[in-house]
Amino acid sequence: TTASQTRSTSPSATTASILIGLFSHPQFFGYTQGQGLGPDGLLQVTPGLFFGGGLNLLRYQLVANGAAVLYSFIASFAIMKILDALIGVRVSADDEQEGLDLTQHAETAYHSAERGLGRGI
Secondary structure (H helix, E strand, C coil): CCHHHHHCCCHHHHHHHHHHHHHCCHHHHCCCCCCCECCCCCCECCCCHHHCCCCHHHHHHHHHHHHHHHHHHHHHHHHHHHHHHHCCCCCCHHHHHHCHHHHHHCCCCCCCCCCECCECC
């Protein structure tokens, strides 16, 4: 995985990473069966659960995904707290009551006075 995939906690990246723990096959990557060394002579590939590798690789992938989710949560929480301390992250109660579309974006999302919930009258 690349650095951007490691930092990503999107459902597709997480699913792909977990599937590696299930379907990894050393011969697909050019590794010699039984030797564990790849074409470069340095790296080792562990087979996934469905190719006789047991739960080892799947466990590593689950721990790595859990660490990425935890890191993302902590970093996001810290950034939110810093922003809250510097500029605030809540709008006023009056803005909420009037509607954020109008007060924050100077737009109206729903033209209920002109049309009946999106349908022409």
